[in-house]
Amino acid sequence: MENILEKTEKAKKRACPSRFKIRWIILLALLIVSIFTNGFGVKGLLVKQGASQEIIDNAVTFINEQLLPSGSTASLAETDSEEKIEVSKFKITIGDKSYDSFVSKDGKYLFPDAIKMAEVLERAKAKVNPQQQTTEMVKSDKPNIDLFVMSYCPFGLQAQKTMLPVYDLLKDRANITVRFCNYAMHGKKELDENLRQYCLQKESAEKYMNYLSCFVVDGDSEKCLLNANIDQKKLDSCIANTDKEYKVSADYDDKETWLNGRYPVFKVENNLNEMYDVGGSPTIVINGQVVNISPRTPENYKAFICQAFNVQPEECSETLSTETPVPSFGAGTANSSGGSCD
Template sequence: MVKKKSVIKHEIKHDKAPAKKKRPCMKLIEKLSKNYWIVATVILAILLIGTLVMDNSGNISANKAAQQTADFLNTQTGGGVEVVSVEKSDSFYMITVSYQGQEIPVYTTTDGKFLVTQPTPITDSKPTPTNNQPAQTNAPKSDKPEVELYVWGYCPYGVQAQGPLAEVANLLGDSANIQIVPYHDGHGAYENQQNKIQSCIQELEPTKYWDYAAGFVANIYPKCSVERTEECDLTESTALMKTLGIDSAKVLACVDSEGDTLFTAARQLASTSGVSGSPTLRINGVIVNTARNAEAYKTAICAAYNNAPSECGEVLDSSAAAAAGNC
């Protein structure tokens, strides 16, 4: 056995230079160096935090992606962007942010490196046609224009368009066939449910649909776009149908029995029509670009008549939408 050498400590006194006080960080290092288990615990904690933020594939957590996205958008807009929710959607994080009173969905790749306005699937069973025909301002004429507004049920931009189009539909009545095509549910189950409800009302109660659409924009969307639940959507939709004299039992039975079929048909129609965002206005088979207000929609539709009805002479609200964009 080797004997430990004794160490003699000599205390040296300095008259003019008092001993320096140890900095707090040095005290911590000395304390850690004397206890291996503390060091091991700290290292393990650091590794654990790393695994919570980023997995082995290089992906970051949903919350990290949401905060990173909000920080980036705030640098671009000057501030005011807040995260409402975040959820995984295929190979992306769908992050809903609030900006100037509007809820806007944006997407980031799961590694947090790229911001995407709207992922476009390229593996659908029915591919988007390769028709390079540009969007036109004026549609072909017909005796009774066929008008389709393609939307996601809870897309804020689609809702901005749906309200003014409801005003035009109520003005023109049966002289034009104006429909909503709710073709995508990127916000989740509550949006999928609303898409089916609107499709079923158009099937069962077409004359009352646009009153429902106006009520949805004014009353249901402001509440349920915040709660983001199927319960809110169902409760508020049922109450609105009752107010308008729509048989909610029949509508909900249609949702259960025909909802999937109607939703699939809407998706296929959007795909074959070259629709790439919500809202998209299509008149007599041609995508039309116009301002999103009642007067602009009326003008675009009335230009598509062979003989426009007298209602086309009425002037509607031309107030611009608060924001122009697409889901």
Template sequence: MNKELEISNQTLIAAVLMLVIGAGIGYFSYAALNAPIVSNSTTMCSVAGATGPFTPDMKKVNDIGSLLQDVVYLQTGENHTVQYVKYTLQDELVVLDYTIDGAYPQEIYTTKDLKYIVQQPTAVDTFRAQIDSAKAQMEAELKKASEPAPKSDKPEVLLFVMSFCPYGNIAENSMVDVVSLLGDNISFEPVYILSGGNGKYQSLHGTNELNQDVREKIIFKKYGAKKWMEYVYDVNNNCTVDNVETCWKDAAQRHDINVSYVEEEYAKNFNAIADAEVAKTNQYGVQGSPTLIMNGKEYSGARSSEAFKAFICSGFSVQPEKCNTTLSTQQGVSTGSCG
């Protein structure tokens, strides 16, 4: 059980104890924001509140409460008061109700002898409905994956990457020959996997990567796919996420890219560029780098130039002669992603 309790007008968010049958306490997530910090003592407060014909062993009730209090401490690094309130019977189980800091309720399910903490019961019908829904979703995804790529006169090719994801860099390097070969026959665009908004954005490998993501997109929009590929290949092989704040300029100068222009666009349009990348990432539901999408269909397979070319060429209504050219089948890493 992993239930999050969000109390309006409060600053404490408590997530519920995850309990595994026979395994005791599995996990507890409890984030305290400006929560009151109690002293180092771990006093357990017991309040009479029994209902029903069954009377629990209060020593065991307090022991379980103390255990819960320790779990909260391990998760937050702070001491919080756990207080027993009452119990109820549910079929063959006992439901112990506690509060954390007097306000945030927590239910613990146990056997009647209070020796075993168990998972919160789920009705078989409810569980079956959840399984059926998951199966239907999986089967729909498998069916979609087996369908051929939609065809068009000029396939739209989107390569979702992060500027310093090693797997994405390998995909970019493999795409160099593909973009060079197919050129204007395809509509190619790199998309940088960003999250956030309102002037606050994140890229998986930190601020330097975020900055370089935006710079590379500026270069693509100004100079086109071929120049972008040449530049990115240079950065991938000669810069690191630690030195890119200076290294990017050296690479730009080697490829006749106007550094001042990139800096001006970066200063003026950073948020607009980042917003567009976030929107496209969300539109396609992309989470991992690299992700290659052609005419709306996601690619799965080898990450060689030839494999990428074959996939993209399958999206032409009428394949151009260039598709008969054989490219390299060598690939750096066949599996793995960032995200």
């Protein structure tokens, strides 16, 4: 769900997730290794005749702008055009995905996966502003916006932070609701938080948004419940009843019910997940259409939602932030967006 604004003609069918972004898991592992060994020093990788300084500089820029989260910076330590590494290319298959890998001919170096920088940058250039979107939106007097997330998904949290100022602006003009994916990728704590947020929103949308504004930054549910002045007894009662009705804890304890034996299910809003073929966190549905908004900025979210009005309200003329919130918990901004948990 990532790089350009478009209506998804058909979202990926998800009774269970069909892919797990192994490419980025491998990449992350390699980046972590790099951090704790060379501090992202660039030295002799895939150098047969010596890459130009411009290419090396571009590679470092690519790492900073496309791969690293806000607050992390890769810097060039040194280059070594003397060490010439010849490699052989081969393919590996993991599950239903194939990856181009490389090994040095002397067997000393292994590169499990290659990032096609030119393709990634080309997709980034293809991003369009919401005003340039040519797909016709389904319109209504009061649009319905459903944001599906997993409560501990870094990119779901990013999308929630992006949506909060849009909610503040359009809460009287549109129905903006946070929904939850029908499986959890971040353990029991995510199931518990999903239940908590579901009940908070069911009880009071305004108090829920106050709680959420705190939670997406601090990640401290107890503190945020106090800040939002939540009736704990009423909340606990709703959580217990919802848990029992949808067998959230029971299914967690019964791993036979888990998706692919890996992820516990969360069936509280399963009917909506199936209706919209929700493909992961985040997924945005506007007036029954699954849409992809990129980059994730409050202004982009607002502009796209405003296209769904029969007659745009005056609030749509206001300009919101054009910065992308950082993924996961915390304040601040990120250099790029587009990731998902699926």
